[in-house]
Amino acid sequence: MKTEPHPTSENTADAEETPLCFGCLTPNHFSANFCAKCGAPMTSYAASGPFECLFAEGHVYRQAAEKPKNLAVVLGVWLIFGVLGLGGLFIAIVGSSSGVSSVFFGAFQFLISLAMIWRSTRSYLAKPLPPLSEET
Numbered sequence: 248m249k250t251e252p253h254p255t256s257e258n259t260a261d262a263e264e265t266p267l268c269f270g271c272l273t274p275n276h277f278s279a280n281f282c283a284k285c286g287a288p289m290t291s292y293a294a295s296g297p298f299e300c301l302f303a304e305g306h307v308y309r310q311a312a313e314k315p316k317n318l319a320v321v322l323g324v325w326l327i328f329g330v331l332g333l334g335g336l337f338i339a340i341v342g343s344s345s346g347v348s349s350v351f352f353g354a355f356q357f358l359i360s361l362a363m364i365w366r367s368t369r370s371y372l373a374k375p376l377p378p379l380s381e382e383t
């Protein structure tokens with residue numbers, strides 16, 4: 248009569264239940280909210296926690312800037328940060344009569360938006376073209 252669980256079968260059960268990252272397929276600890284390798288959110292808590300959602304959102308923007316997978320991502324970056332950048336420019340111009348702080352804030356927002364658009368577009372254009380399929 249066995250009272251103790253078999254150690255090897257327990258280990259294989261643990262290995263089978265290891266959650267994989269959705270982005271890079273790296274096995275992570277079952278209680279991990281973020282992937283240890285790429286930082287992608289792995290649980291619903293990672294996207295909804297009061298502090299954790301900032302990291303989840305940052306991961307999305309990093310992905311969009313560093314390796315945009317298709318043109319829609321680049322166009323989305325242009326749309327979001329184009330509006331944000333124009334808003335920053337507007338704040339800088341309108342706020343120049345009221346004070347220096349709004350000029351700095353507007354210029355900062357404009358430059359950050361410009362940098363995001365630049366990085367995302369450059370990363371997309373620098374991506375090597377997919378190899379031509381040789382179907383005959």
Ligand SMILES: [Zn+2]
Pocket residue numbers: 268269270271272273282283284285286287
């Ligand atoms: Zn990952």
